[in-house]
Amino acid sequence: MRNHRIKGAVAAAVALSFVVAACGDDEGGTAATTTAAGGTTCAEVTPVKLQLQWLTQAQFGGYYAAVDQGYYEAQCLDVTILEGAVDITPQTVLANGEADFAIAWVPKALASREAGADIVDIAQVFQRSGTLQVSFADSGITSPSDFAGKNIGNWGFGNEFEVFAAMTKAGIDPASVNNVAQQFDMVGLLEGDIDAAEAMTYNEYAQVLEAINPETGELYTPEDFNVISYEEEGVGMLQDAIWADGTRLSDPAYKDVAVRFVAASLQGWSYCRDNVDACAKIVSDLSPILGLTHQTWQMNEINKLIWPAEGGVGFIDKAAWDRTAQLSQETKNLEGSTVLTKAPDEGAYTNDIVTAAHALLKELGVDINGASYAPIEVTLTEGGV
């Protein structure tokens, strides 16, 4: 559909844009189908809205794969994926009832919960944290204890807590560090404004490896950088999880939808585990700007955060949960405030839904542990195309 060969003058391009726009409209036609992919007929297809944190990218590959592969349809769900944007806070959208489920980082969502949003973590998709602090190899920054006196970038908006947790753990006063508000990119590091920049394994770290090193004229290599992984430093906090509306969970119908939604989503993630390239292609087709190799890298790195999943994909590990909650209460940011003022209550997460979803997936023969999972090798290209 998108492969119109468009050539010629500007005027022709404008005229063609009508045609392409018109073609784009027939995508919604599949929603009305009532026969599930598995051959069973749905008594009723439930519309479900899922709110993401950001624009379409492989970070959310499992959900897009579940749509693409018809897993939601097979569970009698008609899922609409709502992308994030600059001013969209997924857990707020969920709490306001504008979405049925939302993807959010655990500390940020818990802060919203403490502020009164009745939202519950029903599946911990990412079991590990993907946050890094990246510096040039010659900077001498190899652990958080080297941060003192250096320009350390952080993104703010609740994305900075691991940075401060690592400083606190290393016994460094955050005030002795020159904390720099960093853009959501690596320009600050590459331009020398920031000595160590916050980066996600699956996105910003790839961006530096997709940039040309002006000294060699070639791409930067991992040897050019020191990488501190907050997961390895022991201050990793839980990130992408599926959150549900706590009040509605007492409604058996919503709970049933939640089980089927989580099952199909996790099935999507297991598809992406085994089909990295196909999943990268699915998201790349929907959001062509970032480039296919970048999306493939991202998909591969995301898989490393999910698999292998000892307790089954999406299962909320109490130890990791408690560590996140503990760090959220202990770590002070520059203003002296912590993410949480008290421990989250018992109802902040539940494994009921994901356990029921696992039962559904076992019936379908889906491998929910990925014990034999091994990441692939992705070779990045300039600009990630």
Next chain:
Amino acid sequence: MFVLSMALVATLWEAYKWLGPKNGGEIFGWKVLPRSKDSLMPHVSDVLSRLTDPINPQTDELVLTGVLKAVWYSFQLVLVGFGLGLAAGLLLAVLMTRFRLAERAILPYLVVSQTVPLIALAPLLSTWSGKVEIAGWEWPQWLTAAMLGAFLTFFPIAVGTLRGLKSPPPAALELMDSFAAPWRSTLFKLRFPAAVPFIVPALKLGAAGSVIGVVVSEISIGLRGGIGRLVIENMRKSNDPPIVYTAVLGAALLGLAMAALVALADALFMRNRPKEAVA
């Protein structure tokens, strides 16, 4: 003339790139001069040549096509927003001219309304989609962006038109009164014609407002299809600066299209007016 000024901007850009400090400069210790290196300030030629590249190697679709599609999408929203804002502005102005009480009651609120930040309103209004239903017709998400365009449009139009409608000299109004002309006749035969020189500049402000309102709310709520959305899409590619600027060019194109439209209206409405009549 316009092409010439475009060329001038491009020349200034390149001149700064050539003369400006590669790593930015300081004036009295303040870092004010932007860096001029290619990774932050791409050459104009790079941005233009990027337009004719495909979006990615897997597709034939050109960057230019994507930009134009987004501009067209946003342009429609801008038109809707501008239209709504124009109607609301004119209506308010007439109301305020007719009833002094209305002017005293409404005008302060109009001023206050413009101090509400757009980025605070956009997410709020976007929650209406899927929730607000008017007689079986559901509030679409794009209408949020158009409404915010209208929100920035109606104010200059209301204020400009109000001033214009009150501009006829007392003698002219008294003449109409002496004919026992109904208020409606005075409005259409005297007040509106007299208001045209005030409405035209208000239209220009309103047009700029509707573009800003639509583009900013597209960025804010991430409305798929628009040029604002394309700006944040392309911003994700920080390692490819020219592509970021292609979207910015698109946004500029959108502004120019609206400016052209208003210039056309200007020429149309002002065609029979002697130059000195313009206050």
